[in-house]
Amino acid sequence: MIELRNINVEFNRKNEKFHAVNNVSLEVCKGDIYGIVGFSGAGKSTLVRTINLLQKPSSGEVLINNKNLMDLSKKELREERKNIGMIFQHFNLMNSRTVLENVIYPLKNSELSKKEIEDKAIKLLELVEIKEKRDVYPSELSGGQKQRVAIARALANDPEILLCDEATSALDPQITVSILKLLKKVNKSLGVTIVLITHEMQVVKEICNKVAIMDKGQIIERGSLVEIFAKPQKELTINFINTANNTINTLEKLKDHLDIKDFNENKRLVKLSYIGSSAEKPLIVNLYEKFKVSTNILSGSIEYLGDTPFGNLIVINEGDSENINNAYKYLEEEKTLVERLI
Ligand SMILES: Nc1ncnc2c1ncn2[C@@H]1O[C@H](COP(=O)(O)OP(=O)(O)OP(=O)(O)O)[C@@H](O)[C@H]1O
Ligand SMILES: [Mg+2]
Numbered sequence: 014m015i016e017l018r019n020i021n022v023e024f025n026r027k028n029e030k031f032h033a034v035n036n037v038s039l040e041v042c043k044g045d046i047y048g049i050v051g052f053s054g055a056g057k058s059t060l061v062r063t064i065n066l067l068q069k070p071s072s073g074e075v076l077i078n079n080k081n082l083m084d085l086s087k088k089e090l091r092e093e094r095k096n097i098g099m100i101f102q103h104f105n106l107m108n109s110r111t112v113l114e115n116v117i118y119p120l121k122n123s124e125l126s127k128k129e130i131e132d133k134a135i136k137l138l139e140l141v142e143i144k145e146k147r148d149v150y151p152s153e154l155s156g157g158q159k160q161r162v163a164i165a166r167a168l169a170n171d172p173e174i175l176l177c178d179e180a181t182s183a184l185d186p187q188i189t190v191s192i193l194k195l196l197k198k199v200n201k202s203l204g205v206t207i208v209l210i211t212h213e214m215q216v217v218k219e220i221c222n223k224v225a226i227m228d229k230g231q232i233i234e235r236g237s238l239v240e241i242f243a244k245p246q247k248e249l250t251i252n253f254i255n256t257a258n259n260t261i262n263t264l265e266k267l268k269d270h271l272d273i274k275d276f277n278e279n280k281r282l283v284k285l286s287y288i289g290s291s292a293e294k295p296l297i298v299n300l301y302e303k304f305k306v307s308t309n310i311l312s313g314s315i316e317y318l319g320d321t322p323f324g325n326l327i328v329i330n331e332g333d334s335e336n337i338n339n340a341y342k343y344l345e346e347e348k349t350l351v352e353r354l355i
Pocket of ligand 1 (some may be wrong): 210
């Protein structure tokens with residue numbers, strides 16, 4: 014449905030060229046909530062803005078439903094863009110218009126009657142659960158409420174695609190969760206495909222089914238949410254996941270109470286991550302029964318990636334070093350990821 018082929022974006026900076034997006038190809042299927050994660054400056058916004066050609070690529074192709082947007086006339090492109098809604102970190106509402114007028118605005122050239130347009134806008138305000146604010150001006154709304162209005166406005170032309178650029182980055186954690194729930198509802202009830210940019214893996218974990226990790230203009234890793242969490246390959250991906258799981262904080266706190274000198278090949282501090290059915294197996298018991306490796310759990314959590322359980326334990330394993338190595342081989346066969354911390 015969305016297909017980016019070998020996209021490059023180069024900017025002229027002073028006298029030199031800057032390669033903001035470097036040969037990126039990406040396929041987003043109908044119904045996906047596709048997360049794009051990366052640090053500031055990675056090129057996420059630039060890449061996503063090529064999807065509706067707000068940013069023209071220096072080279073490469075953008076196909077929406079097999080139609081190459083680069084081949085369209087200005088008028089055709091304007092029409093095609095109605096199929097792609099967009100929301101932003103700072104909401105971009107028109108402050109001199111009421112909530113209702115903001116949602117009506119994109120429909121001003123539509124073929125619907127005035128009454129039909131208003132009915133449609135009110136329906137959208139109902140969908141985003143903010144109908145009671147229809148006659149209020151944006152300055153009187155909280156950030157979360159503004160984003161709801163922005164979502165309603167982005168849906169006015171019944172787009173198949175919604176692009177979200179850091180849509181929750183200006184919101185506190187609780188409001189973030191409510192906006193993500195709303196996006197999920199939009200995805201499920203209207204079948205809207207969502208591409209969501211964020212620098213927080215936590216956001217991805219909350220609603221995405223697929224994720225790509227971007228670094229220095231390139232996608233360095235991509236896959237289903239479960240694949241990426243179960244077997245991250247790149248260090249940056251692991252860092253993002255650890256931040257989302259709060260592992261880094263936990264580890265810092267644990268390190269205050271642990272003496273690094275105590276650890277060696279026979280006593281190791283490790284993180285065990287397990288996905289899906291292994292979450293239900295008594296692996297810890299087996300480590301002792303099969304390998305005489307003891308496990309002392311220092312911290313643990315189980316969360317859900319969609320419907321799939323995802324567990325994280327920070328443990329101390331003690332035993333004969335060769336037995337520990339064999340125990341870890343066994344764990345990996347059981348699809349448990351072992352990351353040595355000390
Ligand atoms: N119009 C422009 N002219 C020159 N350089 C630009 C332009 N737009 C973006 N860049 C540069 O391209 C790089 C990628 O920018 P982009 O906004 O895509 O990053 P991002 O991943 O969205 O970052 P953030 O998380 O901060 O929003 C940055 O180094 C930025 O300075
Ligand atoms: Mg950005």
